[in-house]
Amino acid sequence: MNWSWQTFHNRLRITGELVALTGVRVGMSAETAMPTATDLPVIKDAHGKPFIPGSSLRGAVRAYVERIVRTFEGDAHPSKGEARGKGACNPTNKEHWCLKSREGLAEEEIYHRSCRVCRALGSPWLASRVRFTDLALIEKENQSPIKPELRDAVAIDREKESVANKYDFEVLPAGARFHFELIAENLDEGEELGLVLLGVRALEQGEILIGGFKGRGLGHVKLEGTQYEWIDRTNLKDYLITGQAGTLDESRRKAALEALFNALQEGSSDARTTI
16 A cells, blocks of 8 residues: 555556537636626636636546445445445535544554545545646647637526526537646555546546536536556656656556456445445
8 A cells, every 4th residue: 555655656647638528617716707798707727718627627537436436335434434445435524524533643544544535536634646737728720719608598586487587608619628637646556546547437438527517418528549657666767767657558457447346346245334
């Protein structure tokens, strides 16, 4: 278990292009939005370019992974016993965290008491081993700039069953492409690596939706052109000298996923009594 950050064990870098199959809307909060010509603008960077925050994609991937893990191992929170690397807690409900407090616990013990997902993707007590960078919009030369589309919508009064008010909102058009980069460090090369690859495979298969207004058909994306770079202690010297990383080939990716699902199937029987 590579629970400590004090020593380098491995580094996984996954890159590709995230393609919008439908319109995608990732909006900014009302508190941060500047006055605009639309009621609900998409989030933009300091140069006015739309982008997808890495935190938005990370949250969507984590929710997908948690759902799969719970299917096998169930929920993980203190009322069901210590998680000890099994199940998935609910990060949105403090009462259902796998570990409510770190008081009196050493770093290693925090890791061992945490659920499967928190070990890899982080918690209030553990730094995440996985980072998603912000996804910048890809704009090619000799092509018109990609601009948000403006769409009209209505809000319905549930009691009167009539239009309460009209508003408009921005959507990034289908076909828009974004730079994708995921970096993970010091993963266990079996189950934890498999957990990350599980989320990436779901992106490659178009199974994860992002942003708002999903009920209106927005948010369908797909990861294309995926590249897997891998550095560990066997090729670290060459990487530091030449800058050339190794490749995490398909056989190693498949082995990590198999290790994860073998552990999940084993944990599914344990979950009946411990989680």
